[in-house]
Amino acid sequence: MKPKRRPTLDDVASLSGVSAITVSRTIRSPEKVSERSRLKVQAAIEKLGYTPDLAASALASKSTNVIGLLVPSLTNNVFADVLRGVYDAVETTRYFVQIGNSRYSALKEEALIRVFLRQKPAGLIVAGFDQTDPALNLLETAGCPVVQIMDFGRPPVDMAVGFRHDAAARLAARHLLECGYRRPGILAARMDPRTQSRLQVFREVCAEAGVLDERRVVTTPHASSVGVGRQLLELLLTQAPDTDAVFCNNDDLAIGALMEAHRRNLHVPEDLGICGFNDLEMTRNMFPSLTSIATPRFEVGRRAVEMLLAEIEAPDSVAERNVDLGVSLIARDSTRRPR
Amino acid sequence: MKPKRRPTLDDVASLSGVSAITVSRTIRSPEKVSERSRLKVQAAIEKLGYTPDLAASALASKSTNVIGLLVPSLTNNVFADVLRGVYDAVETTRYFVQIGNSRYSALKEEALIRVFLRQKPAGLIVAGFDQTDPALNLLETAGCPVVQIMDFGRPPVDMAVGFRHDAAARLAARHLLECGYRRPGILAARMDPRTQSRLQVFREVCAEAGVLDERRVVTTPHASSVGVGRQLLELLLTQAPDTDAVFCNNDDLAIGALMEAHRRNLHVPEDLGICGFNDLEMTRNMFPSLTSIATPRFEVGRRAVEMLLAEIEAPDSVAERNVDLGVSLIARDSTRRPR
DNA sequence: TTGAAAGCGCTAACAA
DNA sequence: TTGTTAGCGCTTTCAA
Numbered sequence A, B: 001m002k003p004k005r006r007p008t009l010d011d012v013a014s015l016s017g018v019s020a021i022t023v024s025r026t027i028r029s030p031e032k033v034s035e036r037s038r039l040k041v042q043a044a045i046e047k048l049g050y051t052p053d054l055a056a057s058a059l060a061s062k063s064t065n066v067i068g069l070l071v072p073s074l075t076n077n078v079f080a081d082v083l084r085g086v087y088d089a090v091e092t093t094r095y096f097v098q099i100g101n102s103r104y105s106a107l108k109e110e111a112l113i114r115v116f117l118r119q120k121p122a123g124l125i126v127a128g129f130d131q132t133d134p135a136l137n138l139l140e141t142a143g144c145p146v147v148q149i150m151d152f153g154r155p156p157v158d159m160a161v162g163f164r165h166d167a168a169a170r171l172a173a174r175h176l177l178e179c180g181y182r183r184p185g186i187l188a189a190r191m192d193p194r195t196q197s198r199l200q201v202f203r204e205v206c207a208e209a210g211v212l213d214e215r216r217v218v219t220t221p222h223a224s225s226v227g228v229g230r231q232l233l234e235l236l237l238t239q240a241p242d243t244d245a246v247f248c249n250n251d252d253l254a255i256g257a258l259m260e261a262h263r264r265n266l267h268v269p270e271d272l273g274i275c276g277f278n279d280l281e282m283t284r285n286m287f288p289s290l291t292s293i294a295t296p297r298f299e300v301g302r303r304a305v306e307m308l309l310a311e312i313e314a315p316d317s318v319a320e321r322n323v324d325l326g327v328s329l330i331a332r333d334s335t336r337r338p339r
Numbered sequence C: 001t002t003g004a005a006a007g008c009g010c011t012a013a014c015a016a
Numbered sequence D: 001t002t003g004t005t006a007g008c009g010c011t012t013t014c015a016a
Helices: A009-016 A020-028 A035-048 A054-061 A077-090 A106-118 A133-140 A165-178 A193-208 A226-239 A251-263 A281-285 A297-313 B009-016 B020-028 B035-048 B054-061 B077-090 B106-118 B133-140 B165-178 B193-208 B226-239 B251-263 B297-313
Strands: A066-071 A096-101 A123-127 A146-149 A159-162 A184-189 A217-220 A245-248 A273-278 A291-294 A322-324 A328-330 B066-071 B096-101 B123-127 B146-149 B159-162 B184-189 B217-220 B245-248 B273-278 B291-294 B322-324 B328-330
Touching: A009 A020, A009 A035, A020 A035, A054 B054, A066 A077, A066 A106, A077 A096, A077 A297, A096 A106, A096 B096, A106 A123, A106 A133, A123 A297, A146 A297, A159 A297, A165 A184, A165 A193, A165 A245, A165 A273, A165 A291, A165 A328, A184 A193, A184 A226, A184 A251, A193 A217, A217 A226, A226 A245, A226 A251, A245 A251, A251 A273, A251 A281, A281 B226, A281 B251, B009 B020, B009 B035, B020 B035, B066 B077, B066 B106, B077 B096, B077 B123, B077 B297, B096 B106, B106 B123, B106 B133, B123 B297, B146 B297, B159 B297, B165 B184, B165 B193, B165 B245, B165 B273, B165 B291, B165 B328, B184 B193, B184 B226, B184 B251, B193 B217, B217 B226, B226 B245, B226 B251, B245 B251, B251 B273
Parallel strands: A066 A096, A066 A123, A123 A146, A146 A159, A159 A322, A184 A217, A184 A245, A245 A273, A273 A291, B066 B096, B066 B123, B123 B146, B146 B159, B159 B322, B184 B217, B184 B245, B245 B273, B273 B291
Antiparallel strands: A291 A328, B291 B328
């Protein structure tokens, strides 16, 4: 059996008795082709099992259907939800997603932007506002729409959709105070820019209320995890045993803190209030259920794609170019302190 | 300011006073170019900020540096770890990864394989052995190496790396019996082929030991989650209140089961033994710590890429084309029953 | 070691 | 509505 060559546009054209460009049009904008040609062409495509060559089409048209997505982590549940939102919105379109993982390194991010741009993507989605200067430069001159996600506040390169991390931390701090906790601490891991912003505002609110105690601020540069949450609470309780509540900068830290509390026979919420961040599915199913800040992760992904597609189809058509999707506090048992 | 066109190979060639092909060679195989030319070309590339156009190179060479990765889920922590392994192995090479999400649909998977093949990928990684017939056909004639991952047993289309799900379930069942549990149940969600295989073997082992009771087999087609774990345990204990142990087909089910046990004031491991599957980071940090079956998820991703790259560089060079990385049971407090 | 010529498979621009 | 022509930016082939 002959090693059969993949069929090309020309093969389809000669089989259906039309020109190559008519075949191309049948595929890309069938309404511009007479029904007669269309049917012939479609039959030929079917018969040959023709699929267009993406490289050739990209080269000739100077553009692709690739949407580049740059995230700092693939293991963080937060970005898993963003991915779901992105894929959900892209699924019914002709675009497809290519993921880059910068591993929380601005330099790696810059390199990845360069790689993405080599393929002339239709659009780019990048996490955060903390690109290097060269990276920002690349994004500005990318020649395609760009959406920055997961944060809100600073002016975007092109468009942005996210939420305020300062507002989130304020909600958490006020909630703990309103619940009557007077010696609140905070656990934070990884210390990326968004985490730092939450940490700082939490401190501020505590300071305003006169309850800030730096012994209760415990951080680590390591990635956040349940194990790290346990360790950080341990450290916190060593430094300040009378701590009565803790804002965990991530839900996995919160779960770890809860487990460590169990182990120490500390009662949650009586002895220790716990508030998480992100409101992952697990938090509501812990025992006791965990109070957390709900973040619109899935929506961020969806919305980013929608903005991108609108802008690709009609440049400068997107009016709202900087979108705050907001956060909310979901109060549950872990802070429901009996008065 | 002129909207500057992206520099091309020809631009670099004329600036450095050599031909386009010499520039191309300087980039792809610098050892074939005289040092003199090389230096001139590199200077010109630097000066112009030239980066090769991927579409043009793909079209001319009939191949790309894309490694396609097809997973059934992006939110499942299991695949997050596989992704990490894949990215880890790819990072230092000239290849890059493109992810497709089939959402546990064989038809969607088939469509995605078609999309991937249009770009003439350098290699393909797909989860499982349960492709549709047309999909298998596509993979066989893909014209690039293919690695099937996450399972072991059936003959692969080309290559495979994974582990035995039957062996895993056998380990779990025997462990529960050895710990002295006599009324074991099983919780399972999603019911993909690998889950079903674990379920079946668990049943078999229980039957052999004379302790199989179908009231203790509780499943759901829904995706697995902590909340679902709670619900399934609730259902199990309604149907068979005297159940004394449970094998959870996923760690999040196990965590949910643990939480539900806490809520009911059931003591783990005394009243109820719990064994999970996958050994995610959380399990060892629960309280009590959860026994689980450790699966080599990260290694599967890494190894798949290594096999792929070896095969791309030198076809038919990979000797071991069907690799079982094995599983192991990590016994922890959740099954440590006092005799 | 270097280069000239041809062409990968498609689409843009224009013409009929 | 359809077709012709030219070319996207690179690599392959072959020759020098």
